[in-house]
Amino acid sequence: MRHIKHSSMWVGLVIILPLFWKGITCQLAGYSINVPPSVSVQEGLCVTIPCKFTADHRNTFSNSFGYWRLEPPDSYYIVASNDKSRPGRKPNFYLTGNADSGDCSLTIIDVRKEDNGTYYFRFEERKTSNVKYGFNNDALTTIIVTDLTEEPVISDPGTVIAGINKTLTCTPPGNCAATSLVIQWQKSNVAGVWENSSTVTFTPSLSDHKENITCQMRNSNGKKTEKTIVLHVYSSPSDKEDSNDSPSNNENSNDCTVRAVDYTIIIGIVIGNIAAFILINVASYFCLKRHMEKRQLGNGTPDSKTEDKESTYQELSGQKTDIYYNLKAR
Ligand SMILES: *[C@@H]1O[C@H](CO)[C@@H](O)[C@H](O)[C@H]1NC(C)=O
Numbered sequence: 001m002r003h004i005k006h007s008s009m010w011v012g013l014v015i016i017l018p019l020f021w022k023g024i025t026c027q028l029a030g031y032s033i034n035v036p037p038s039v040s041v042q043e044g045l046c047v048t049i050p051c052k053f054t055a056d057h058r059n060t061f062s063n064s065f066g067y068w069r070l071e072p073p074d075s076y077y078i079v080a081s082n083d084k085s086r087p088g089r090k091p092n093f094y095l096t097g098n099a100d101s102g103d104c105s106l107t108i109i110d111v112r113k114e115d116n117g118t119y120y121f122r123f124e125e126r127k128t129s130n131v132k133y134g135f136n137n138d139a140l141t142t143i144i145v146t147d148l149t150e151e152p153v154i155s156d157p158g159t160v161i162a163g164i165n166k167t168l169t170c171t172p173p174g175n176c177a178a179t180s181l182v183i184q185w186q187k188s189n190v191a192g193v194w195e196n197s198s199t200v201t202f203t204p205s206l207s208d209h210k211e212n213i214t215c216q217m218r219n220s221n222g223k224k225t226e227k228t229i230v231l232h233v234y235s236s237p238s239d240k241e242d243s244n245d246s247p248s249n250n251e252n253s254n255d256c257t258v259r260a261v262d263y264t265i266i267i268g269i270v271i272g273n274i275a276a277f278i279l280i281n282v283a284s285y286f287c288l289k290r291h292m293e294k295r296q297l298g299n300g301t302p303d304s305k306t307e308d309k310e311s312t313y314q315e316l317s318g319q320k321t322d323i324y325y326n327l328k329a330r
Pocket residue numbers: 113114116117118
């Protein structure tokens with residue numbers, strides 16, 4: 001029973017472990033590689049395939065050789081290497097990783113449709129060393145070449161000032177040193193092609209304000225993509241100073257005007273109130289005076305409002321008393 005259990009466990013491991021390790025490592029022999037199984041790249045652009053490996057349990061060597069090859073059956077077709085006696089045969093494939101430090105990274109520029117295919121890395125420590133290994137059983141990498149759709153990248157124009165030269169550059173996306181792409185510039189107020197190179201230097205003028213600048217990128221297959229920016233042109237420094245100053249001056253004078261208006265209103269309200277108060281008092285004084293004069297009954301001080309009221313009351317009460325007496329008398 002125990003034997004059967006153990007042997008079935010071992011059979012399981014033997015089946016499962018290679019599945020885990022396939023395409024990733026071959027650690028049992030001291031050889032391992034870490035590289036993506038497939039990479040997609042657009043026609044005309046560039047790609048760097050990151051790749052790390054160990055050989056004989058190490059990743060430090062000296063004067064070692066690395067080779068990228070087409071997968072079998074063309075496995076002796078070297079596409080890139082650092083071995084001058086067996087150079088790579090694809091001029092746009094570069095072993096950019098340093099094999100002496102376990103780096104097998106592969107860079108492809110100006111990718112063409114015919115670069116699609118499956119590749120693998122082979123390591124040789126020295127011609128005489130036994131440390132030689134092709135990772136074609138461990139990790140194959142398929143390069144998938146697709147149509148160009150990514151737009152070029154126009155450098156940030158920064159502040160564009162009339163009369164001060166500006167240089168713009170247009171590059172393929174992804175820090176790519178592609179040379180097969182044709183770059184052309186157009187400017188909405190210039191007929192036809194504005195510039196034929198990846199950089200353009202021009203003297204902006206105020207009439208360029210809000211004009212479009214377009215960079216077009218074309219690959220060897222004739223596929224084009226483009227990127228457009230809108231120019232914002234500012235006046236030259238002296239003009240800019242003026243135009244900067246005058247709005248701020250205007251703002252300040254506006255502030256002053258607003259404050260002056262505020263004070264005028266406040267002062268106006270105060271003066272208006274005082275004037276109205278005086279007018280009302282003077283008017284009521286003269287009204288009362290005239291009233292008093294009309295009703296002058298020889299009652300001492302005719303100027304006092306209260307006395308006037310009192311006297312009026314006395315008159316009325318006096319009348320009431322009279323009326324009362326009159327009624328009683330009947
Ligand atoms: C690569 O493209 C060619 C046609 O251009 C095709 O015949 C070939 O099968 C492709 N290879 C791969 C691996 O996709």
